[in-house]
Amino acid sequence: MKTLILLSGGIDSVTALYYTLQEHSVTAALSFHYGSKHNDQELKFAAWHANQTGIHHEIISLDFINKLFKSDLLQSGGEIPEGRYNQENMQSTVVPFRNGIMLSIAAGLAESLGAEAIVIAAHSGDHAIYPDCRNDFLLKMEAAITAGTYAGIRILAPFANVDKTEIIRRGTKLGIDYSQTWSCYCGGTLHCGHCGTCTERKESFALAGIPDPTLYKE
C-alpha cells in the first residue's frame, strides 16, 4: 500500500516510519511546524530519518496554531509541567484537535500524491491524556476521511494498542538509533530530564530493558 506518514521526529513516529517500510511503500513523510516549544528540535530528527530512509519529506507551517490556540505546549503558552506523564499533569499541554488537523491535511496531501493510507503513531500511553489519540477517535476520523476523499483514504495506526515500551522494543529490533529522536516538551538543545515526556521516555527505556541513549541535561 502507498502510505503518507506523519513524522514528528519523536520515538513513536520514527519507529512507525521504519516499521511501515517493512510492509508498505512510503510516498512521503509529513511534518508540521506549529510553534511548539520543541518543534525545532523534533524537526531536525524528522529530517534526519527521512534522509536516512530516502523518503521525500514535507514540512508544513501552521503558524496560526501558536498564534490562536491555547496550550502550554506552544511557545505562546505557559510552563511545561514536570513529573508524571498522566492526564492531570499533562492536560495543559494538549493542543486542541492537533491530530485531527494533521490527519486532515495529510488526507488532502495523500489524495494529491496518490497515496492510499496515512500512518499515525498514536499509542496506548497517550489515550488517557489526548482525546485525539484514542482508538475511538482514530476509527471515526478514518470513517470521515474515507467518506470525504475520492480515493477513500485509510488511516493505519500500527501502535494503537501498544505502549511506548513495546514501541522501543520493536524499534530496537529494527536497528533504530534512538539518540536521533526527540521527546522533551521544553525544547532547548538537550533533553531536560524532568518534564512529563522526559519522564515517560526514561521509564519506557527502563521498562523495555534497553539502555537509554539520551543525553539528559541533569
Next chain:
Amino acid sequence: MKTLILLSGGIDSVTALYYTLQEHSVTAALSFHYGSKHNDQELKFAAWHANQTGIHHEIISLDFINKLFKSDLLQSGGEIPEGRYNQENMQSTVVPFRNGIMLSIAAGLAESLGAEAIVIAAHSGDHAIYPDCRNDFLLKMEAAITAGTYAGIRILAPFANVDKTEIIRRGTKLGIDYSQTWSCYCGGTLHCGHCGTCTERKESFALAGIPDPTLYKE
C-alpha cells in the same frame, strides 16, 4: 449555543452567518486564504459581513494547499471549467479534503475559544461534486470532532438538505445584500458569468424568482 462559523464570503456561508445569528451566538467567523484563484475576492466579502454583524473575524493562511495540492481551483492549477455545475465538469476544481481541513482547524480553534459548535454552509447542490460536502461525510466528521475534543464540539450544517435556490430565498427574507458576495471561481474584479459557479449563481437566483444583483463581466 456558542458557535464558530466557516465564512468564505460566498452566498451560502454569508447566509449561514445571518441565519445562525437568529438562533445562536457567533463567537468568531473563520476564513482561509489557501491560494484559490478567487480567494482575494471572497475574503473581502467575508470581512465585509463580519464587520456588518460585528463578529470577530479570523483569516488563517494555508499557503501549503496552493503549493502542494492538486486542483484547478488553485492558482497553481489549470483553467476553471465553463458551463454546468455538475460532477463531470467541476471535479477538477475539488481541493482534496478541503472541508475536512477547514472543519478540523475550526474544531481546534473552537475548543480554544470556548465555542460549542462549528457552522458549515454545505448544501445539497454540492453533494454530487464534493465528497466532503455530503451529509454522510459531515456526520462522520462530527463524530470524529466530538470524540477528539474535550468539549465534544458539534457540527451544525443548517443547509445540508436544501439547495442554493432555497438558501437565496431564506437569505433574502433576512435582508441579505447578495451583491456583497462572491461566487466566480475565476477570480478577477467582476464575476465572469460563464464558469460553473457563475452558471449556478445565475440559475439559483432565477429559480428563486429573485433579481440577481450581480454585475457580470459579459
